[in-house]
Amino acid sequence: MATPSPDIRPNRLGKAEIDRNFADLHEPLSRSEALIEADRCYFCYDAPCTTACPTGIDIPGFIQKIRSDNIRGSAQTILRENIMGGMCARVCPTEVLCEEACVRNTHEERPVNIGLLQRYATDPIFESATPLFERAASSGKTVAIVGGGPAGLSAAHRLAMLGHDVKVFNRDSKLGGLNEYGIAAYKTVNDFAQREVDYILSIGGIDVENNVALGADFSLADLRSNYDAVFLGIGLGSVNELGLENEDLPGVKNAIDYIADLRQADDKGSLPVGRNVVVVGGGMTAIDIAVQSKRLGAERVDIVYRRGPEQMGASQFEQDLARTNGVTIHHWAAPVALSADAGGVISIELEKTELDKGGKLRTTGEIFTLRADVVFKAIGQKLDDARIGDELAALQLQGGKIVVDQSQATSLDNVWAGGDCAVGGDDLTVSAVQHGKVAAIAIDHALRS
Ligand SMILES: Cc1cc2nc3c(=O)[nH]c(=O)nc-3n(C[C@H](O)[C@H](O)[C@H](O)COP(=O)(O)OP(=O)(O)OC[C@H]3O[C@@H](n4cnc5c(N)ncnc54)[C@H](O)[C@@H]3O)c2cc1C
Numbered sequence: 001m002a003t004p005s006p007d008i009r010p011n012r013l014g015k016a017e018i019d020r021n022f023a024d025l026h027e028p029l030s031r032s033e034a035l036i037e038a039d040r041c042y043f044c045y046d047a048p049c050t051t052a053c054p055t056g057i058d059i060p061g062f063i064q065k066i067r068s069d070n071i072r073g074s075a076q077t078i079l080r081e082n083i084m085g086g087m088c089a090r091v092c093p094t095e096v097l098c099e100e101a102c103v104r105n106t107h108e109e110r111p112v113n114i115g116l117l118q119r120y121a122t123d124p125i126f127e128s129a130t131p132l133f134e135r136a137a138s139s140g141k142t143v144a145i146v147g148g149g150p151a152g153l154s155a156a157h158r159l160a161m162l163g164h165d166v167k168v169f170n171r172d173s174k175l176g177g178l179n180e181y182g183i184a185a186y187k188t189v190n191d192f193a194q195r196e197v198d199y200i201l202s203i204g205g206i207d208v209e210n211n212v213a214l215g216a217d218f219s220l221a222d223l224r225s226n227y228d229a230v231f232l233g234i235g236l237g238s239v240n241e242l243g244l245e246n247e248d249l250p251g252v253k254n255a256i257d258y259i260a261d262l263r264q265a266d267d268k269g270s271l272p273v274g275r276n277v278v279v280v281g282g283g284m285t286a287i288d289i290a291v292q293s294k295r296l297g298a299e300r301v302d303i304v305y306r307r308g309p310e311q312m313g314a315s316q317f318e319q320d321l322a323r324t325n326g327v328t329i330h331h332w333a334a335p336v337a338l339s340a341d342a343g344g345v346i347s348i349e350l351e352k353t354e355l356d357k358g359g360k361l362r363t364t365g366e367i368f369t370l371r372a373d374v375v376f377k378a379i380g381q382k383l384d385d386a387r388i389g390d391e392l393a394a395l396q397l398q399g400g401k402i403v404v405d406q407s408q409a410t411s412l413d414n415v416w417a418g419g420d421c422a423v424g425g426d427d428l429t430v431s432a433v434q435h436g437k438v439a440a441i442a443i444d445h446a447l448r449s
Pocket residue numbers: 091092093146147148149150151152169170171172174175176177178179182183184187212213214215233234235236237256259284285288388418419420421426427428429430432
């Protein structure tokens with residue numbers, strides 16, 4: 001039978017191979033491995049790793065407790081600063097955060113494996129659902145949280161701990177935000193995202209309503225009049241377009257939507273996969289969709305990025321991960337046209353780029369073409385202003401994000417914001433968690449003063 005054009009089909013690989021491809025990216029440490037790794041820590045005074053962690057976890061402190069087999073104490077040290085310390089142990093680009101700052105790098109070019117030690121300390125707590133935190137006496141105050149992703153859940157947990165009654169309004173049908181719908185499947189196996197959500201909610205005092213959206217089901221004005229404070233952690237709900245004429249062609253997809261389908265699929269093999277996949281973008285999303293397409297059985301996967309490797313949002317580790325999975329990365333090239341037949345996209349035309357003398361990006365006129373049964377757009381996200389634009393009109397925005405001060409307060413009284421939707425975020429889970437925590441502490445001060 002002739003190969004259909006475009007060639008997109010499910011079950012490119014057998015179930016066993018797909019299961020292997022989507023198993024845990026990093027094996028957890030055994031006790032003896034953890035003790036050996038913990039022994040490598042110099043327990044620096046004013047530890048640079050702690051400064052480099054956006055949530056300021058006392059890293060030498062938790063590693064010291066692992067050495068004395070005090071796993072519960074170690075987990076408490078981690079989770080009191082970062083309630084998503086379990087997820088962060090799996091997804092943080094540690095090579096550009098805590099581990100980059102590790103003093104061991106200068107001595108032997110291999111940092112202490114902080115991420116895996118953090119996972120070693122926190123996994124047992126989530127498995128046994130051991131409560132580590134208690135609620136303070138009720139303050140009688142109420143806080144509305146819009147968005148149940150890392151920012152919203154971190155704020156909710158801290159506010160509940162401080163004695164406030166919290167209500168989370170969430171657009172998706174599950175809590176967790178991109179932890180549940182975005183992070184690569186092999187970074188968070190065995191439904192870890194939902195186990196972490198359950199742990200966070202188990203503190204009590206957090207009421208949740210899923211499947212409701214700001215702008216559709218309620219307004220910011222409603223929340224401001226019905227609650228003592230509001231926190232917005234709505235992420236970035238829509239995807240940037242390539243700006244090409246016919247990018248609504250069949251086969252041209254948003255990477256984010258496909259990744260969400262993949263994360264929610266019980267049978268990953270059932271997802272249709274292109275034989276030749278081209279990904280446009282240079283961040284974590286581009287790497288994730290490229291690697292996952294390869295692991296679903298795409299024969300050829302190309303990433304196209306308009307600048308060089310140093311400018312890619314994806315870390316060196318992520319870029320290496322893509323290459324070791326057989327993905328080809330083309331730097332200095334930008335899409336100019338899509339070609340299609342009756343079935344949808346079949347190729348993408350690209351033009352080489354370079355920097356001019358003033359450092360501005362320009363195209364060179366040199367064209368090349370890549371075969372593409374599927375083209376994924378992964379060039380960043382923006383606030384979903386088509387749906388919530390009116391709601392945000394009262395807030396000061398900058399570059400399509402909500403302007404906040406150091407305590408995550410917005411320009412509107414009694415409204416705080418954090419995570420990807422706020423200016424100053426760096427599109428990392430750990431930073432969203434920190435924003436939620438900082439906002440919760442500021443809200444607590446405001447409500448008590
Ligand atoms: C594909 C992908 C892979 C990533 N991989 C990594 C990684 O490996 N490591 C890492 O550190 N970071 C990674 N990130 C970034 C990280 O996931 C985000 O920075 C983080 O999830 C941001 O948290 P948030 O709470 O601000 O937003 P989100 O996680 O986006 O959560 C937003 C929440 O708000 C809700 N919501 C949205 N609009 C509304 C509305 N109108 N009304 C009510 N609720 C609403 C949504 O339902 C959702 O629950 C990745 C991102 C993507 C897209």
